[in-house]
Amino acid sequence: MxxxxxxxxxxxxxxxxxxxxxxxxxxxxxxxxxxxxxxxxxxxxxxxxxxxxxxxxxxxDLATTTLIWLVIAVSIRLGYVQSMSATEKWPLWLGFGLLGLVLYPAAMGVGMFDTYRWGYHPRLLVMVVGILTLAFLLARAYVGILMLALASLAYLLDLKPSNNYWDYLLDPFLVIYCLGALVLQTVRILRRRARPMQPAV
Structure with missing residues (x-):
């Protein structure tokens, strides 16, 4: 077996x-x-x-960040962690969605740079992650900081078969989820704003 x-x-x-x-x-x-x-x-x-x-x-294998997000979601369902509001999730959706837009189009040959290579010698990628961590800190998105920190630790400890930093940070499922959530939430906000105000009786 x-x-x-x-x-x-x-x-x-x-x-x-x-x-x-x-x-x-x-x-x-x-x-x-x-x-x-x-x-x-x-x-x-x-x-x-x-x-x-x-x-x-x-x-x-899913990215370490995705696995952490699943653990948090399960902890919420078990009642150990308080559920996050859409406002708290926005920085996470935006941050990981933008990372996905940096990685996947270039990895599929769109553009002049192969950003996936950044993960093998990740000095530049570490700077990007540092900037994203600072953005999460300013937005008080502490879950995002935890996800990036644990993904970086897993990379340093070589806990996955891959030696590419990207594989610890992102996978297609996380990016699709984040971008999809951004689109859905944006549509909901636009619909609310488009509704005519009800006259007071």
Missing amino acids: IIASWQSVLTFALLLFLLLPLGRLPQGYRLSVLFALLLVALVPLSTGLTLAGLLRGLTD
């Missing part, structure tokens, strides 16, 4: 936990479900892969 990495096991359990309709269950039962999903992730298939390994084959 091929043993799935700790990250793929955790990713499988966290994603499935967030997808299951567990809102009405007591906190203790929800926590039990999470532990059960960690065990389910290790169930071997006839191919020799575990369920977590199968998911990893479809999605590859």
Whole structure:
């Protein structure tokens, strides 16, 4: 049996936990479900892969930032952490969305620079992350600071198979989520402003 990495096991359990309709269950039962999903992730298939390994084959390893965001989302659902408002999420959506726009178009050949290479010798990328961290600090987006700090620590400790800093900071799922959330929230704001004011009775 091929043993799935700790990250793929955790990713499988966290994603499935967030997808299951567990809102009405007591906190203790929800926590039990999470532990059960960690065990389910290790169930071997006839191919020799575990369920977590199968998911990893479809999605590859998620970025450290995405994994941290999933942990925070699960902590919120378990009642250990207070839910974030859209106002608190805006800096995160904007920051990681902009990082994605720096990385992915260039990585796909759009433009003159291959920004993915920055991750192999990340002096410039470290400066970019430092500026983003400062922006998060000014916006009081402490979750974003935590995500960047832990992703950087994971890179220094070489916790992923990749030696590219970008792979710790971003993945397509995080970027799509952030850009999609920005678009949806912008549309909602524009719709609210476009509504005619109701005359006072």
